[in-house]
Amino acid sequence: MEKAKDNRRTRELTGKIILGFSLLSIGLSILSLAIILGDAIIDGLPYFDLQFITSYPSRFPEKAGILAALAGSIWIIVLTTLFSFPLGVSAAIYLEEYAEHNRINRLINLNIANLAGVPSIVYGILGLGLFVDGLRLGRSVLAGAMTMTLLILPVIIIAARESIRSIPREYREGAYALGATKWEVTRDIVFPQAFPGILTGTILALSRAIGEAAPMLAIAALVYVRFVPSGPLDRFTVMPIQIYNWVSLPQAEFRGLAAAGILVLLVVLLSMNFVAVYIRNKHQVRM
Amino acid sequence: MKTEKDSRGTERLIERLLQSSALLSVFTTLAILGVLIFQAADFFLEVSIIEFLTDRRWTPLFTPQHFGIMPLVSGTLLVTIISLLVAVPVGLGTAIYLSEYAPDRLRRIIKPILEVLAGVPTVVYGYFALTFVTPILQVIFPEMIVFNALSAGIVMGVMIIPMVSSLSEDAMLAVPNYLREGAYALGAKKHEVALHIVFRSAFSGIVASIILAISRAIGETMIVSIAAGSTPRLTMNPLESIQTMTGFITQISLGEAPYGSLEYQTIFSVGLTLFILVFVVNIIGNYLIQRYWRQY
Numbered sequence: 001m002e003k004a005k006d007n008r009r010t011r012e013l014t015g016k017i018i019l020g021f022s023l024l025s026i027g028l029s030i031l032s033l034a035i036i037l038g039d040a041i042i043d044g045l046p047y048f049d050l051q052f053i054t055s056y057p058s059r060f061p062e063k064a065g066i067l068a069a070l071a072g073s074i075w076i077i078v079l080t081t082l083f084s085f086p087l088g089v090s091a092a093i094y095l096e097e098y099a100e101h102n103r104i105n106r107l108i109n110l111n112i113a114n115l116a117g118v119p120s121i122v123y124g125i126l127g128l129g130l131f132v133d134g135l136r137l138g139r140s141v142l143a144g145a146m147t148m149t150l151l152i153l154p155v156i157i158i159a160a161r162e163s164i165r166s167i168p169r170e171y172r173e174g175a176y177a178l179g180a181t182k183w184e185v186t187r188d189i190v191f192p193q194a195f196p197g198i199l200t201g202t203i204l205a206l207s208r209a210i211g212e213a214a215p216m217l218a219i220a221a222l223v224y225v226r227f228v229p230s231g232p233l234d235r236f237t238v239m240p241i242q243i244y245n246w247v248s249l250p251q252a253e254f255r256g257l258a259a260a261g262i263l264v265l266l267v268v269l270l271s272m273n274f275v276a277v278y279i280r281n282k283h284q285v286r287m
Numbered sequence: 288m289k290t291e292k293d294s295r296g297t298e299r300l301i302e303r304l305l306q307s308s309a310l311l312s313v314f315t316t317l318a319i320l321g322v323l324i325f326q327a328a329d330f331f332l333e334v335s336i337i338e339f340l341t342d343r344r345w346t347p348l349f350t351p352q353h354f355g356i357m358p359l360v361s362g363t364l365l366v367t368i369i370s371l372l373v374a375v376p377v378g379l380g381t382a383i384y385l386s387e388y389a390p391d392r393l394r395r396i397i398k399p400i401l402e403v404l405a406g407v408p409t410v411v412y413g414y415f416a417l418t419f420v421t422p423i424l425q426v427i428f429p430e431m432i433v434f435n436a437l438s439a440g441i442v443m444g445v446m447i448i449p450m451v452s453s454l455s456e457d458a459m460l461a462v463p464n465y466l467r468e469g470a471y472a473l474g475a476k477k478h479e480v481a482l483h484i485v486f487r488s489a490f491s492g493i494v495a496s497i498i499l500a501i502s503r504a505i506g507e508t509m510i511v512s513i514a515a516g517s518t519p520r521l522t523m524n525p526l527e528s529i530q531t532m533t534g535f536i537t538q539i540s541l542g543e544a545p546y547g548s549l550e551y552q553t554i555f556s557v558g559l560t561l562f563i564l565v566f567v568v569n570i571i572g573n574y575l576i577q578r579y580w581r582q583y
Contacts, residue, residue, distance in 0.1 A: 015478040022388060025380025026397060029452070032445045033404045036415045043418065087308045094305035111312045117499070117569040118562070119506020121533050122319060124540070125558040129322035133546045150315050157312070181294060183301045211408025214508035214537065218554075222541040240410040240509070247414050247513055255418055262411050269406070 040266070044259030052260055056226040057242065061253035066261050069242035071228040072141070072220075073268070076238055077210055079145030080152065085202055087149070088156030089191075092198070095157070096164040097186050116154040123151040124218025132219060142232040144219045151215060152205040159201020163194040196283035200276045207272040211265060213240030239265045323562060326555035333549055339556065345519040345535075347553050354553070356560055358519035362436070362529035363564075366511055367504040369440025369525055370447060375497055377444075378451025382493075385452070386459035387481040398453075405449035413513030416442035421514065428526055434516030437525040443510050447500040454499065458492025458579060459485050492579040498572035502565050508533035532561045 055065025099105040127147030137143040167190055175185045216238050222245055225237045239261060246258035331339070334354040342355025381401070385394055421438040425431055462485050470484045486493070516528030517538050530538070536554050544551040 011476055011479070015476050018383070018478040018481065019388065021376075022380040022384035025377045026384050028377050029381055029404060029445075029448050030397070030400055032448075033400060033407075035419065036407060036411065036445075039415060039419050040411060087311060090305045090308035091311065094302070094309045098302050098305060099309070105309075108309050108312055111316050113573065114566070114569065115312055115315060117502060117565065117573075118319065119508070119533065119565055121506065121508045121536055122323075122558055122562050122565075125536065125554060126315075126319050126322050128540075129326055129555065130318055134322070139543070153315070154312065157309075181298055183298050208406070211406075211410070213408070213410045214512075214533070217537055218540045221543040223543075240408060243410050243414070244509065244513065247410075247417060258414055259418075262414060265408060265411070269408070273406070 037266070040259045040262040042259075043256055044261075044263040047256045047260035048263050052257075053264065057224065057245075061251065061257055064246075064254075064257055066239065066242055066264055068225040068228060069237050069239045069261070070264065072225065072236035073210055073238045075141045075229050075232075075236060076144050076148055076216070077206055079141065079232065080148040080209055081202070081206060083145060083149040084153055084156055084205075088153050088202065089160055089198055091153070091157050092160030092164055093186055093190070096161050097182070097190060112154045112157055116158065119214075120151055120212055121214040121218065123147055124215030126150065127215065128218050138233065139220055139223070139235055140233045141229050141236045144216055144236060144238075145232075147215055147219055148209050148212070151212070152209050155205040155208065156198075156202050159205065160194070160198045163197025163201065164190060166197065167193045196279050200280045200283075203272055203276040203279075207269050207276070210238075210268060210272070211240060213238075213244055217241055217244070239268075319562065323555055323559040326552055327559045329547075330549070330552035330556040333552075334556075343521050345530075347550060356532075356557065358521045359530060359532045359535055359557060360560070360564075361521050361523070362511075362515070362519065362534070363505055363531040365436045365523055365525065365529060366440045366443060366515060366531055367501060369437060370444035370504045371497070371501065373441055373444025374447040374451050374500055378448045378496075378500070379455055379493065381448065381452040382455035382459060383481055383486070386456045387477065387485060401449045401452060404445075405453075407446075409446065409507060409509040410513070412442050412446050413509045416510055416514035431526040432516075432528055434514065434518075434528045435526055436515050436529045439511045439513075439515035440525065442514065443504055443507055446507070446510065447503055450500045450503055451496050454496030454576075455489070455493045458489040458496065461492070461580070462488045489579075491575050495572050495575035495579060498568060498575065502568040502572060505568065506533065506561065506565050508537055512537040532557050536561075 052065045053070065054067055055063060056068050057066075058064040095105065095108065099108075124147065127143055127150070131137045131143035131146050132139055135143075137146075171189050171193065172185050175189045180188070220235070220237055220241060222241065223235055223237060225235060227234075229236045243258050243261040243265065246254045246261060249255075339354055339356055341357075342353050343357055344353035344355050345358045346353045385397060389397065416438045417433075420442055421433060421435070424435070424438055424441075425433075428437075431437070466484050466488060467480050470480045475483070511531045511534045515531065515534060517530050517534060518528040519530040519535065520527060522529065535557055539550060539554050544554065
């Protein structure tokens, strides 16, 4: 009798410990996010003003700004979008609509899965060897955007494939029944239907790209850029590199600038995510 | 008028075009391997592989130069281990709560928050490690220097929590409900079902999530570059300044090492080592995931 009671008490206690532990874990995850964002906001707000957005980097913290890096990031993102969107969508369409189950296509699938797990710094090294020195593009915006394209292509392909796969087969069969060719079905039925989903996936992939520092460091290096790149062959820097540069300087003022830079980066990221979620939700209502 | 033959030709051309975009992924892999091996080969003409693998010092920037990869590998390992000590318990606790306890409404709030945590740029994590976590740690360990493995490891752990939790939760959700119901019918309590039935059934999926998180930690660059220091050292003391493989690559990249110099080639030899390591870890992780999903 006594023993059974003890046993029940132990079981109840264990249950409470497990629940307490998992609640604590959730709390820790959410708390860390709050502190990470709060820390950057508190440190960065005093330095975050119009002058910060419109100035070039400087040795004097009170005059320094993020303009060159912001422009560089925009250059990289625009070129990366131009390269990666058509390539990613074509690859996804091929793999979902055309590819037969043969050895080459299995190899392609395996490859995409593996590429998604390659560390971003390795893409930086690839870009350095292949684009900067191999194709002699130099440490240019173009070399940076091509590197970034290879980095996010697997992500775009995976997202686009999911979107294409979610289109009911009846849509395609209806079009075939009317005598459409495979390309006509793909162009007029599959692509328009999958477009919002593909767009959402692409924007999310690009928002990851805009925060990437490591591969861009390998391409652009730590350079003192006091200009807005005027062409794809100009040198450049991006926001994460500028933030890294400021963090590594010892003076407290530069830490503040780094935090302000983080705020600009987060604002850009959040707006991209907001657009992506908006497109997704709007599309979901229509379906 | 378009004949049938014409249109069949166009169709085939389009298929070829689409296929070539898909083949770009194969090209990327080959290019990574090609560039790494080609440049690393030049490096290994100057430095013997034996020295690379067995020398206990890595001092390519000073004389006497030493090219032993071990200190960089040990630095990477040390930070990875610390990050797992944070991410595995917290990530699994989160996954158990989400899959077994959380009401649907709460889950819909918590999951996006975890996704945001996963989407924070790594340079922001680095800033957080150096300016927030390190000063706190210095109060606890007064002898600790500013750049250290502990702070970088802890913050990297926070970064990989969402990876561990989301993949583990997927694995736990995939455990069929009849297993849970069977246990309840035998009088099991909720936590007993969670631990003895769900956790155990999902175990290989959980292991896979941890292994993929390890691969993420090995390849992470900015947190360690900002917070862990740049002193390649063969040590397992978390309070010391160390350097990881990724940290070294960043350090050399900053200085624009001239093409063809030995310094330039070290980037590729370290990069090749990093790539091989991550590749092996990924293959193990993906194998386990596939085996797990075949189970149910």
